[in-house]
Amino acid sequence: MRAQYAGDPAETPLKYDLYRMPFRGGQGGVPEPIVGASGNGMSNTFPKVSPDGKWIVFVKCKNGQLMRPDGKLWIVPVAGGTARELQCNTSRMNSWHSFSPNSRWLVFSSKANTPYTQMFLTHLDDEGNASPAILIPNSTASNRAVNLPEFVNIAYDDLVRIEMPALDHVEKGRRALALAKQGNVEQAIALFDEAAKTASRASRLLDNRDERLTNRVRHQLEHYAQRKRFYPAGAEAIGG
Incomplete structure (x- = not known):
């Protein structure tokens, strides 16, 4: 066993x-x-x-x-x-x-x-x-x-900045989803694209599979926003 x-x-x-x-x-x-x-x-x-x-x-x-x-x-x-x-x-x-x-x-x-x-x-x-x-x-x-x-x-004052891409792209993704739920699809897609670029810089592993995933999520954001326009009270119940 x-x-x-x-x-x-x-x-x-x-x-x-x-x-x-x-x-x-x-x-x-x-x-x-x-x-x-x-x-x-x-x-x-x-x-x-x-x-x-x-x-x-x-x-x-x-x-x-x-x-x-x-x-x-x-x-x-x-x-x-x-x-x-x-x-x-x-x-x-x-x-x-x-x-x-x-x-x-x-x-x-x-x-x-x-x-x-x-x-x-x-x-x-x-x-x-x-x-x-x-x-x-x-x-x-x-x-x-x-x-x-x-x-x-290093000395404490030698530190110029700290970058945390893992945090940045997650936060941007959350904001993009919130914008999509409000029907602001163009802003949501723009912010999600920023998040995807940040994530790719963090991992350095952006390949065709990741690009397909990015496109799929962009499509989901568009789809959610469209449903929100037509069904403002029930988009989530529909599965958006």
Whole structure:
């Protein structure tokens, strides 16, 4: 019987341990298991070393590596030792973490609130204790996932702007639909075309299939607006 979901008892057992290897000028050496992140009967994955060289934060789960509902962030000294679960963990699927340049902040993804990962932030003190997680609002659209968030090592006043195409095209699409429902078909189509261009810039994957989809939605907007004109009180009931 094949596994149907993450954590299914039918899953193939797959557990990882974390190892360290001496650099030796690029020659490498014998890998050694990291105490606290290996041999614990769990799967230990996605290690990130803090820039100050003091800590390793990794994901611990029962099995596997990716998309684990029980994934939690743990911290252990770089030299190995007692690992601790970070206090910032949410209730579901914590992963994709990254340190700030000063090693005092950690950004990570979680599915605690939605089926899509959202971005969270926590502060680490000198002892590696984490503050409760703070959700970073408006970091993506409601139907988009946040994966592999990273800090940008620049001064705050060097940031010119932040573009979030995933949010832009969704908002424009909603406004276009609202205009179509009001019978403003020309404005709705123009706004939807803007949304489609924004989406294509975001994905860089606009192909013939996407063009057909765009045309189909434009046709649906026109159709809805036409029905609204003829049946102003019942367009939605008709299926527009």
